[in-house]
Amino acid sequence: MVAVGVLACTVAMLGSGATSIAEQPAGSALVVEGEVSSSAQAFIDRQNRFGAMETGPERIDLYADAIFDEHSTLWEAAGSVIQGRAAIRAAITGSLTKLPSFRMGPTRIAVDGNVVLYGAHNEVTVQGNAISYPAIYRVVLGDDGRVIQGHRYYDRYTWFSGLDPELESLFEGVRDTTGRLPGTGAAPDDxxxxxxxxxxxxxxxxxxxxxxxxxxxxxxxxxxxxxxxxxxxxxxxxxxxxxxxxxxxxxxxxxxxxxxxxxxxxxxxxxxxxxxxxxxxxxxxxxxxxxxxxxxxxxxxxxxxxxxxxxxx
The missing domain is CATH 3.10.450.50 (Nuclear Transport Factor 2; Chain: A,)
Structure with missing residues (x-):
């Protein structure tokens, strides 16, 4: 599953789009939460460049050399952890070769110390079909703003539902219903x-x-x-x-x-x-x-x- 893992773990991982309103989905504006440290700002600036660039060698160099630390790790659901800059370079090269149209525009960025959560509006063309979908990317940064550890969260069902109409839509038909719940449950802060x-x-x-x-x-x-x-x-x-x-x-x-x-x-x-x-x-x-x-x-x-x-x- 090497080829699948490379593509699955890196097509959209951690890139951001330009922060201008023109790069945002229609009707939205970038929201920034938390105190943005110098390392977080460095990361954000590099991400902005990557997300807005045309695909080519410069885009790959920026991703592998400026965004990631030499010993970075990169992960998404059901994938193996990609370890190290060389492996990340190989991964992003394969990903952007397959899907060069990928763009990302940040919608909500949350910063807490050296951890950044990057909420984004992603766009890519798959077999002639333009697809857009939300994502959130969680990164831990070094002092220089390079990613030490990255996790990505988005629903790849949005990629493939158009290619396979029989693919299950897990939440189709879920609706609000009446009724109350007993007790207080498991509080978020516990x-x-x-x-x-x-x-x-x-x-x-x-x-x-x-x-x-x-x-x-x-x-x-x-x-x-x-x-x-x-x-x-x-x-x-x-x-x-x-x-x-x-x-x-x-x-x-x-x-x-x-x-x-x-x-x-x-x-x-x-x-x-x-x-x-x-x-x-x-x-x-x-x-x-x-x-x-x-x-x-x-x-x-x-x-x-x-x-x-x-x-x-």
């Missing part, structure tokens, strides 16, 4: 309880502390779920696709506007009986909103199917 709820696949415990906060994120498009029943149904659909889930707390980013929690570990599914790397990011904003970021592709397709899908690119 990582032990929250991790236990994720690992137990306890939808009610995860939803209860969110109250009336609307849920947005993966599989919902521009929609949202506003009732506890709708949010529980959403998580039950997620949990119904897996046979086990084991995650532990990853990075936490806190700003005046929101708290972000990363959950990182493994998942098994009927088509993936061996533990497969997986992760989730939760965002809780101060205005009572809840957003989830994760990739459904490894939940709806086994390794052979994923390899087949990448072969269609």
């Amino acid at each position: 990582p032990t309880a929250r991790a236990a709820a994720w690992n137990a696949r306890d939808a009610a415990a995860l939803v209860a502390p969110t109250g009336n906060a609307p849920l947005t994120g993966t599989g919902l498009g521009d929609g949202r779920l506003g009732t506890p029943g709708g949010k529980v149904t959403y998580l039950q659909r997620l949990f119904g696709s897996v046979t086990s889930l084991h995650v532990e707390p990853g990075q936490v980013v806190r700003t005046r506007e929101a708290d972000y929690y990363e959950w990182y570990g493994t998942v098994t599914t009927p088509d993936r009986p061996s533990p497969t790397s997986f992760g989730i990011i939760e965002r809780f904003d101060r205005r009572n909103g809840w957003t989830l970021y994760f990739d459904t592709l490894p939940l709806i397709a086994g390794p052979a199917k994923v390899a087949e899908l990448y072969g269609r690119l």
Whole structure:
């Protein structure tokens, strides 16, 4: 799965678009949360250049040499960790050769010390079809602003649904329903309880502390779920696709506007009986909103199917 892993781990990883309004999706503007350190600013500036550049040797050099540390690691769901600058260079070269049209425009950047979360609007043309999709990228930076560790979160279902109409849409038909939930559940700021709820696949415990906060994120498009029943149904659909889930707390980013929690570990599914790397990011904003970021592709397709899908690119 080397070719698949290279493409899967790097087509969009960590690049950003220019911060001008012209580079943003229609009707949006870049939002920056937290105090931007000098290292974070250096990273952001390099990312902005990469996202706006035409594909060519200069773009690859910027990505491999300026954005990443010599000993960087790079990961996405169900992929192997790419280690070191040389491997990252090979990966991005293969990715941009396959999909040279890739562009990224940042929509929301959150900074907490040397950790940056990069929310983005991604665009790419796949077999003549223009595709856009949201993503969030979590990076840990060195003092010089180069990435030491990068994780990416976006739903690759958006890439392949147009190439394979039979590919399952995991959250199709999920709607708000009536009903209340007992108890207070696993609060976001209690990582032990929250991790236990994720690992137990306890939808009610995860939803209860969110109250009336609307849920947005993966599989919902521009929609949202506003009732506890709708949010529980959403998580039950997620949990119904897996046979086990084991995650532990990853990075936490806190700003005046929101708290972000990363959950990182493994998942098994009927088509993936061996533990497969997986992760989730939760965002809780101060205005009572809840957003989830994760990739459904490894939940709806086994390794052979994923390899087949990448072969269609």
